[in-house]
Amino acid sequence: MTAAKKAPAKKAAATAERIVDDTPLECADAAALARWYERHHASHAGVWLRLAKKASGIASVDTAQALDLALCHGWIDGQRKSDSDTHFLQRYTPRTKRSTWSQINRAKALQLIEEGRMQPGGLVEVERAKADGRWEAAYEASRVATVPPDLRAALDANRKAAKFFAALDARNRFAVLFRTQSAKKPETRARRIAQFVEMLAKGEKIHP
Known part of the structure; x- marks a missing residue:
């Protein structure tokens, strides 16, 4: 697990609660990203993950693994942007109190719980969503969304x-x-x- 040499922007600062650091992160596999979350999920305001494109042949955690790990720790994926011919950048941040749930991510979270992979941070966000109605109000993904x-x-x-x-x-x-x-x-x-x-x-x- 290394910090990428190429960074669109570098900014590191301490907020009242979480650290802001926009230096992209590269992880060769899911285990490396899991270790990053174990150390930083409660202290960082987000991370730009630099992911290798499938055709590049470069060892990298993939988007499915990255999303599972984010959900496990109460985080969620966000903006995606281009980086190079071999990589792209994906933003991951902690869920907020108003963060909505998709039906797909709700199902993923239930599967992670069933498999025993869900971490305390992720369980907290699931329970919060159930308590305030966001869990029940989970929206359909864009590709399957129907007109009510x-x-x-x-x-x-x-x-x-x-x-x-x-x-x-x-x-x-x-x-x-x-x-x-x-x-x-x-x-x-x-x-x-x-x-x-x-x-x-x-x-x-x-x-x-």
Whole structure:
């Protein structure tokens, strides 16, 4: 496990609770990344993990292993960006109190618990999510997300909105579905649906 020589930005500072260090981290295998989490999961504000592309032939922890280890310690994956012909960068950070859960990661967490791999930090985040409703409200992944009945009914009642929604790209379609599903209160959900229908009827979308 070594720090990458090439770093898009280097910044190290101490916050009141966690250390901020944007120097990319390279791990040749899952065991090396597991050791990093054991030492730093409670002290660091996040990490840029430098992962080798499959075709590179370079020894590296892969994205599936990295996500499992993040979930084990109460962390989650985030932004991904390019780095070189052989590597890319993936951001991992501790979950926050408002961090949403996907149904896929919820299932992964249950599997990790069943396999006895889940660590105390990960169990804490699971219990927090169950206690405040985020666990039950886990959203569908973008590739399988479906239109809920209440949103479908609202779209069916407005032909212009329905037509524009059907023509949205994957990113904008998922944005509407995610923001609808993530509403915690029925009145908030209803208000969002009304706003989306009005927006779509005007030919407007969330992302450019």
